[in-house]
Amino acid sequence: MRHPSIRLRLTVVYAIVLVVACAALLALNYWLLYHSLYNNIHDPTPAELAKMRSTPPDIAPELGEKLRAVDIDAARIAERRRETLLGTAGTSAIGLLVTAVAGLGISWIVAGRLLRPLRTLTATTRRISQDRLDERIALTGPHDELHELADTFDAMIGRLESAFASQRRFVADAAHDLRTPLAIVRTGLEVQLAKRQATVPQWEEVARRALTATSRAERMLDGLLALARSDSGVLALEPCDLALAAATALSAVDEEAVDLTVTSDLRPAPVTGDPVLLDRLAANLVDNAVRHNHPGGRVSVSTGPAGLTVRNSGPAVPPEDLDRLFEPFQRLASGRAASPASTGLGLAIVRSIVHAHAGTITATPNPQGGLTVTVALPAR
Numbered sequence: 001m002r003h004p005s006i007r008l009r010l011t012v013v014y015a016i017v018l019v020v021a022c023a024a025l026l027a028l029n030y031w032l033l034y035h036s037l038y039n040n041i042h043d044p045t046p047a048e049l050a051k052m053r054s055t056p057p058d059i060a061p062e063l064g065e066k067l068r069a070v071d072i073d074a075a076r077i078a079e080r081r082r083e084t085l086l087g088t089a090g091t092s093a094i095g096l097l098v099t100a101v102a103g104l105g106i107s108w109i110v111a112g113r114l115l116r117p118l119r120t121l122t123a124t125t126r127r128i129s130q131d132r133l134d135e136r137i138a139l140t141g142p143h144d145e146l147h148e149l150a151d152t153f154d155a156m157i158g159r160l161e162s163a164f165a166s167q168r169r170f171v172a173d174a175a176h177d178l179r180t181p182l183a184i185v186r187t188g189l190e191v192q193l194a195k196r197q198a199t200v201p202q203w204e205e206v207a208r209r210a211l212t213a214t215s216r217a218e219r220m221l222d223g224l225l226a227l228a229r230s231d232s233g234v235l236a237l238e239p240c241d242l243a244l245a246a247a248t249a250l251s252a253v254d255e256e257a258v259d260l261t262v263t264s265d266l267r268p269a270p271v272t273g274d275p276v277l278l279d280r281l282a283a284n285l286v287d288n289a290v291r292h293n294h295p296g297g298r299v300s301v302s303t304g305p306a307g308l309t310v311r312n313s314g315p316a317v318p319p320e321d322l323d324r325l326f327e328p329f330q331r332l333a334s335g336r337a338a339s340p341a342s343t344g345l346g347l348a349i350v351r352s353i354v355h356a357h358a359g360t361i362t363a364t365p366n367p368q369g370g371l372t373v374t375v376a377l378p379a380r
Contacts, residue, residue: 006118007111014107019100026092034085117146121153133161178220181213226280226349235274235356242269242377243303245282250301253286259295265302271377273357281353284346285310285373293370307359307376314370322363325371326351350375 004012117139128135136157139150188206192198243266250264271278289299289312297313317325328348350373354361359377366372 007108007115010111010114011104011107014111015100015103018103018107019096022096022099026096030085030088033088034081114146117141117150121150125153128157133157133164178217181217184213185210220345224345226277226345226353235277237272238275240271240273240275240278242271242278242282242308242375243267245275245279246286246301246303246308248279249283249286252283253290257290257299260290260293260297260299262299262301264300265304267302267304269303269305269307271357271379273377274353277353277356281350281375282308284350285375288346289371289373297370305379307374309372309374311366311372312370313366313368316369317365317371319365322365325363326361347373 120139121137124135124137136154137150138154139147141147188209192202192206195202246264246266250262253262285308286299286301289301289310293299293312293314298311299313300309300311302309326347328345351361354375354377357377359375361376362374364372364374
């Protein structure tokens with residue numbers, strides 16, 4: 001069974017309130033009219049009337065005559081009061097009926113005008129789909145609660161549009177980057193198979209290229225899984241120490257950082273979080289600082305109660321491009337060419353892990369080039 005519309009319910013409520021208010025006003029008017037209509041200012045006071053009634057007629061005949069005249073006047077006044085109230089009641093009933101009908105009509109119109117922004121919101125919502133997220137309500141008029149609701153809805157659609165655009169870009173970039181190593185493997189195998197006399201060293205070279213390409217694809221898939229896991233918000237909360245995670249990350253890049261000056265100041269940084277994801281966070285930050293550097297550069301890693309800070313030298317980073325570095329597959333063209341081992345997901349995974357742990361991450365360009373990235377997580 002379909003329920004009445006909000007407009008009909010508001011109309012009925014408004015009309016009922018109006019009728020009840022009018023009826024209460026009429027009742028008050030009747031009460032005042034009943035107690036003040038046809039009052040005789042020459043009537044004796046209650047004390048005088050009681051004295052007249054208690055005095056025998058043979059003792060004071062004039063009091064008896066006066067008492068009869070008072071009773072006659074009282075009867076006439078009561079009759080006139082009754083007739084007047086009956087006539088007023090009929091007129092009031094007709095007026096109340098007219099008021100109820102007019103109130104229903106006016107309430108219907110007023111409720112329709114009040115609910116017009118909701119109809120606009122409903123129509124816009126029906127038009128919006130995944131491919132039409134550019135629709136906006138853009139409600140005009142006074143800045144009331146409905147205007148605030150429409151603005152909130154527009155802001156939500158804007159966030160959804162950005163999220164869908166980011167998702168499409170992410171899927172397209174992931175497909176492109178995954179297709180590259182697969183294309184390398186396929187091309188190498190096709191070329192090698194096309195040769196009639198392929199030597200063992202040639203097959204070994206093809207195998208090495210295929211192994212490199214598949215390793216890159218594997219690293220990218222691991223990064224995508226880590227990003228999806230941190231975005232899901234399902235974490236294993238355990239006592240951890242960022243200093244231990246940073247030390248593990250530094251030991252993993254010893255061979256790659258042979259031409260860099262690496263310094264560390266690892267003080268205890270106890271936090272509560274997912275050990276696997278926090279290890280990945282530290283590894284990505286250190287790995288990013290090593291890969292995006294220059295020969296003879298510096299890498300500094302420090303931990304403490306304030307969190308984890310990784311500072312490196314390298315190409316200058318424009319401040320307006322900092323946010324792009326934390327987007328998946330976003331690389332800066334100026335001096336930050338991707339190495340063969342880069343997946344384009346390092347800092348995106350870091351930001352996702354930090355947000356999953358209710359922490360904060362800040363990146364600041366260094367005056368001589370490079371970045372200073374600081375991660376702050378809630379202390380244990």
